[in-house]
Amino acid sequence: MKLFSKAAGVIAAALLVTGGIAPVAQGQALQVVTPEDQESYVQQFHHDGDTPPVVDGVGGYTEEEIAEIHEAIRQAQDSGAPNDELIPGQMWSDKVELPATIDKAAADEAEIAIAQQQSQPQARGLAAAAARQTFWPSPYQVCGAILERYIQQGSQFGWMLLPTEGQALNPDGQGYRQRFMAGFIYWHPSTGAHAVNNYSAQVWERNGWESGWMGYPTGGEVPVSGSNPIDGELNGWVQTFQGGRVYRSPVVDGFQVASINGLILDRWLELGGPESDLGFPIADEAVTADGVGRFGLFQSGAIYWHPNYGAHAVDGAVFQVWKQEGAENGPRGYPISDVYLDSDSNVRQDFSNQSLNLGDYFxxxxxxxxxxxxxxxxxxxxxxxxxxxxxxxxxxxxxxxxxxxxxxxxxxxxxxxxxxxxxxxxxxxxxxxxxxxxxxxxxxxxxxxxxxxxxxxxxxxxxxxxxxxxxxxxxxxxxxxxxxxxxxxxxxxxxxxxxxxxxxxxxxxxxxxxxxxxxxxxxxxxxxxxxxxxxxxxxxxxxxxxx
Incomplete structure (x- = not known):
């Protein structure tokens, strides 16, 4: 189906007028994950390659398709002024080769809207220019704070590509959203307008969008250096939300993308966050097999929380031994301290049932x-x-x-x-x-x-x-x-x-x-x-x- 069909325009217009229904999923309950299932659980948060996932119908374009869209836009803009009425054979869509993903009628509608906006005297003022704008070949206007953020992201030549619907009111009656070909922009009066790419959006969708515990985005995705980047390499990205964060970290064949929040986030930040020995989170918080504890998995270990013992990190060789012995289900139980050196400088960690002294294995x-x-x-x-x-x-x-x-x-x-x-x-x-x-x-x-x-x-x-x-x-x-x-x-x-x-x-x-x-x-x-x-x-x- 073409991106900008008439049917899509009718649906989007109805959403805009009535206040719309956002793509709301109920907040997903935390999964119960046993020590034996941790490896397969981590795989749920793995993304192969460099192509973001498709989320709620958004995304999935190849680099070739993106290049074709960009080239068509450039050729259209270079072909002359836009027409303010439909002239068969003289429209931008007639002068360039339209990519298969673009609907000609929608492109012509966008060209006429652009011409009409340019002909209005008030459109020449900065304030009016920021109020609304159409981006060929999409007929959907982008307005206000969402427009400002879209332009900041590179507009139609940036990573978001073109709008695929008009702005719509969210179910809370306060925030607005707009979908684009490769991402979303959400606005709320207390957080402002922020873009969400499909890596973060997939985690956000899984946890209930803005109606879930994550709430609205409070910033865009930005680079995180992590600990000691080598030769200027980028170690990861983070996007903040009202209720937590989403981290994306590269692995050999793609990315790990996971959320982190609450007491586990607090403890991780106390330890240094991405700069800590744990590195980046690689899976969402999960429930322990007994249904009481919670844990988050990281590149180099884990943080476990229990209402009686608090949140403690387990990493390095101790984590490997403890995990092999059954983790919290094993003879040692939950961690009640972080890893430390004892009086003989042996690597040690205290657990609820029995301490682990690494020296005992040597x-x-x-x-x-x-x-x-x-x-x-x-x-x-x-x-x-x-x-x-x-x-x-x-x-x-x-x-x-x-x-x-x-x-x-x-x-x-x-x-x-x-x-x-x-x-x-x-x-x-x-x-x-x-x-x-x-x-x-x-x-x-x-x-x-x-x-x-x-x-x-x-x-x-x-x-x-x-x-x-x-x-x-x-x-x-x-x-x-x-x-x-x-x-x-x-x-x-x-x-x-x-x-x-x-x-x-x-x-x-x-x-x-x-x-x-x-x-x-x-x-x-x-x-x-x-x-x-x-x-x-x-x-x-x-x-x-x-x-």
Missing amino acids: TSNQLVLVGDREVSLDYLNFLEEFLGIEIPPGSSATTQVEPMLRTTQLWDPLENSTWSYKGRVWRIVSPVRIPVNYVYDTNHPERRLHDFCSVSQDLWGEDTQNFNHTDRVADFRGPCATHDICYDQNRDYSTRADSCDPNLRRDLKTACREAYGTSVTRGYCWSIAEGMYQVVKGYQRFANGGN
Whole structure:
């Protein structure tokens, strides 16, 4: 069906006169989501590719169709002045090739309206020009504050394209709306006029439009830098509404688009919002299986709320372990604190039934060979059980060429360099540099203070391509070398636990943050790095004297 048919004009006119009926859906009840269903739940908020979804009949145009519409408008405007009456064979629609989506009768109606508006003396004034305007080939006028916002968005040459209906009164009797080919503009006396693209509109529709908990938009979608954008990359977008926010964040094959509100939003903002360790929300708030709690899922973890315990974040390796054990349905129950370091600098979080100490999963000092590198068996078991990464003993792995390193002290790959490995070119991201006084020497009497990341791994990303969707590799050598030097300079365990270990955890986190910005990949990196942290500190205590 063509965009601007006569039938559509009649319906739109009736809506405008009678006050109209907005596309109102009842506010969708929060879904109950079990820990086992979280992955499939997150997929509901995924959008493939760069084409926004179709929402309530709006959108769905290809780039080719958009280009055809824009070209037709330009050609029409260049073909001469508009006619103020219907002259067969002389209309703009006769002089240009109309795209298949455009109705000729509607285009002629729009041309006549434009000519009549231009012929009126009052139309030359700025105030009158802002009052109403027609945009060929659409016959629907855009007026007042909605017109101002539409022009700000680029009008017919912007992302919204052309109006597909006139302005209509919303059911609340206060606000107005207008549909366009690729989006909506809503106006309310207390919020003003704001454009809503189809990514945000789909979330808004799901939650009841302006009649639901989200209310009216209070701003347009704007970029959000997130945490440490790399090379100027954009990490996401946000649109605010009276009752909450909608965030859109890029993933490898599209976007995640989700809302966030209430106490979970408040707690997330307290932690730093997009700048926090959690990153962006990737699904709407959901109800826990017991029907009591609520939770929001993020790129690198979750925030859980319970009326008795409040809202707390669960992230990193603790989140992976807790989730694998059944999350709030498991033996530990709901979180009653955020993740913290205990008196021994072990990663810990308190839950309603039982605390989780990450150090309890790294108690063995048994080592196995992976390639020619000794690696903690606990570390390999942790990767496989909680992260699904299997590195069988004896398989190849990225290792330093130790004899050359001992002789030259030249690192391979170089810090902050490009690196060809397994047919790909990687970028080594080394935000924490190897100290200039660090000596790599696995023949040293205290070799665990001279081997970078003891019994774990020095780099992350190149051998886990299912988890790393970028061309970057996080470099852990600087954090581990700095930790080695700190241990070498401080022989008492309390200083090591109070200073050296927390700094290692901080530096590993920095490596993941700088390598992967705000992304799901950073979440994987950080989960692995926390496991590494427990391995390195635990094994160094064993190998170099812990008391």
